[in-house]
Amino acid sequence: MTVQEQAQKARTAALTLSSATRATKDAALLAMADALAKSETAILEANARDVARAEANGTSAALIDRLRLTPDRIAGMVEGLRELAALPDPVGDVVRGWTNANGVQVRQVRVPFGVVGIIYEARPNVTADAGGICLKSGNAALLRGSSSAAQSNAAVVDALQTGLVDAGLPAEAIQLVPGPREVTNELMAARGLVDVLIPRGGAGLIDNVVRNSQVPVIETGVGNCHVFVDAAADEQMALDILINAKTQRPSVCNAAETLLVHADIADSFVPKALQALSAHGVTVHGDSRVAAYGEVVPAEEKDFAEEYLSLDLAAAVVDSLDSALQHIRRYSTGHTETIVTESQTSAARFTAEVDAAAVLVNASGRFVDGGEFGFGAEIGISTQKLHARGPMGLPEMTSTKYVVTGSGQIRQ
């Protein structure tokens, strides 16, 4: 089956989904969870084949860890689908409404996008998460996973489709899009058949989709996130936030990647920071002014543009809030930016002038997350300015439609 044919089937399924009630969708999510649990053995076997092939190809241990499924990870996928069933349905929400002077009633109502394509990398658990989020928000899903996880993904989608059919919904509501690399190009060209594409993965994948897609894209997640310690910072608070933002989970997009310290507090703060970072196993790539306070790897220009996703941190001393803002303007990917300060003026300027999905004052950037925001499910963190910016929950997976009702009114 070609991508076009798959997308056409998805459109037909989307029509059914768009008027499916919450009760039907939730029943399907629970049936999908049950089917997934029942398929544990088949999924683990398929995954073992993917892992064996990856090992034979000399894939890195880190990548194989992301590819590997365990009974625990499958239980997590099952639980995720059950939690989705418990969340409110965004479809049908009236965003706003009014009555015109002539009696015409206008309501802006949430509706599904239609067909959503998700392009993602190794982790096969994304298959269940993304399929479930699309279903709950009334969208048909075309899931383009990586070829390294092909068998695992196929086994997961088999189970999801069993659940869909058990609940009376079309199996084509969640489809895997297999095949060679060119298939991704076909998805990006399927304007009119696919409504939205969401790439999830590394910077290269996201950049390729954003630049080449003719289908509208929601860009997610590259995060070169800064922590700026202002002259007026509480030093202990700054240390706590820095260590948490860098080390609590270094591999995720809202983790800190660069520390900027105001020159007026550097003498006191930088030595403490270097000690604490070292104690937490962090390698500091410091500029010459940071190097004056202790041993660091000398930072090159490119360190300040890097999303390490590891226990590495670029660090620089800046002369002023203005210099910090300038540095962030130059290197930020617009994800999550943090200031630690007791100064209202500094906090106000930082939150106003930094152009990012989330700007934090005196709190760890690790809070910028759908779960922490109470969204219950998250498809990713958008770093674009159109449609959704920041953590995306179920409402962000919908569009709206104006429903206008009258009793024969015409325009004068």
Next chain:
Amino acid sequence: MTVQEQAQKARTAALTLSSATRATKDAALLAMADALAKSETAILEANARDVARAEANGTSAALIDRLRLTPDRIAGMVEGLRELAALPDPVGDVVRGWTNANGVQVRQVRVPFGVVGIIYEARPNVTADAGGICLKSGNAALLRGSSSAAQSNAAVVDALQTGLVDAGLPAEAIQLVPGPREVTNELMAARGLVDVLIPRGGAGLIDNVVRNSQVPVIETGVGNCHVFVDAAADEQMALDILINAKTQRPSVCNAAETLLVHADIADSFVPKALQALSAHGVTVHGDSRVAAYGEVVPAEEKDFAEEYLSLDLAAAVVDSLDSALQHIRRYSTGHTETIVTESQTSAARFTAEVDAAAVLVNASGRFVDGGEFGFGAEIGISTQKLHARGPMGLPEMTSTKYVVTGSGQIRQ
């Protein structure tokens, strides 16, 4: 100056605009209005040169009418800027906010996009409207008008920049982007410098931008709009709505282009409709079932896909609501779709199943308009599903940012 250089200057101006208060922006809008009024003679002279060149090139009378400025049209532009000053400022609006269990406060706040590029055709009054709307919403504007209006647009932008500078804002907040066709390609490639592109004009222009831009696009306005007269319609109401939707202003995107009539009411309704349409000067392109009731131009397949924007109307008889929905699914551009019916069931199915920016029951599609919706200013009607769908007011010209404030909280 290259497009890149212009965009860079616009980014710098955007930074100033992003923290400009409403008072400053409104003062600038009023100063722009004053400067525009004072420049009437210069603008009319520049416009006369554009018109003379267009006439020498054999441009059609309709296009020359759109190109031509008059004292009345300039007064309209001036008035438009003054009205913008009176509208509320969307920037700074708190869309939603909450406090997490750990005391971290989250607010989602409206912020400007940054730099907005508008690509548009002949009408030079769009220059003032678009410049004003961008300024009020805190965005720097790169205005790419058509070369046929080059001198008029330059004269208008001169006046707008005088107003900006009078109010202490940077002139580069509103720039015209002159030059050959390739300039449009440079705008579409200026990812990272331009935040959003909005094409306004014919289907060809919009399609080119949507397919080729690497900058995120908001697609506006092609409308192949249907009126479906259901079996249970009030016939007089259906006639009133049909005539209004087709003839009140045929050249705009929310005007009706196709009439679909349920077979059960066709014997009674179609003859009346043909008579009323003929009396209003409308040429009906009817299928064979419509032709059975009177003289029509035989409709070809392509008539049902056509956005006439003239006193032409495609017409067909359909066997059922399902056939009507199917026809609309096939030919609709997702703009404005109308059903006339007294049946709750038909109305509910139509509003649920038709996939369009606006779906109307028993009211003229001509109401789908920023002015009629009470938005006060409109940059266009979005027919895409991301970000904004339907008439776009000032809030739709903004993005959001999460501002997160704590007192040292870290993630466990």
